[in-house]
Amino acid sequence: MEEMMITYSIGEVAEKFNLSLPTIRYYDKEGLIPNLRKNDAGVRRFTQENLGSLQMIECLKNAGMPIRDIKQFMQWTLEGNASLEKRYKMFQELRVNVLKQMEAMQNTLNTIDFKCKYYGQATSDGTEKYVKEDMHLEIS
Amino acid sequence: MEEMMITYSIGEVAEKFNLSLPTIRYYDKEGLIPNLRKNDAGVRRFTQENLGSLQMIECLKNAGMPIRDIKQFMQWTLEGNASLEKRYKMFQELRVNVLKQMEAMQNTLNTIDFKCKYYGQATSDGTEKYVKEDMHLEIS
DNA sequence: TTATAACTTAAAGTTAACTTTATGTAGTAC
């Protein structure tokens, strides 16, 4: 009795996720897509589970996690319930890390906002002279 | 008549900014620190202006700007008022870019928060079974 | 049956942003 399920080709997946074919193959080679199977002709067929892995890869990449750590996480998922605590800990640490990044990003944005005002004024003045005098700052 | 001003050694600057000495030398070589001078012995002496450049480098790096674009900006500052509009435009575009990054980061955080709850429950259950059933999701 | 499109692999190449290595110099402490 063969299980029938909807699957996708690497080309379809590349389009869906806006990734290049070599990138997806690279992720597969690196072990980032657990349980990804090939048909009798050796062609990859992506299940919903595999698409879920890719979604998670995108999330973890966005959080700044390196490929080898994403791989580690994916390997843990293959270990089942035995690795639940490791995965829980990973996400808790990642959360703290991402919060720090967002704080840094907010500071960066504040500086950029300041610079936008600074250069907005300087541009309409035609010179940095007055706006620079106004704030006694010389950060280029 | 020699101008007297407070300057810092590369070692002091490295400590202040928590950067390695080779990194600072690399930035200098790449033209990221305009007007950085050396004393008669060929040793770099950092002025307040140079520290300002380093501060800005940190900000722009944090915004995800590549070294070559930071260099471009620094070269523009050397052109004076003629480049004010270019610099203004740069910061306006950077602002939009950073806002996009923050939005992406917020989405990432939401996913991670969800995963924290998911694995928190799964860990106390000792299995993913129930929490997985509860949400009809199979994202690893 | 021949062309085309969509896939396959292994291996080499690319790029950014440093880091390391090797070698040398300048100034101070003893």
Add this chain to the structure above:
DNA sequence: GTACTACATAAAGTTAACTTTAAGTTATAA
């Protein structure tokens, strides 16, 4: 004078995350 520390340079090495290249296979359409 000799050791030590802090600096200098040029050039080679490193790492991550892909990308490119070269060569081959499979399935469908004309």
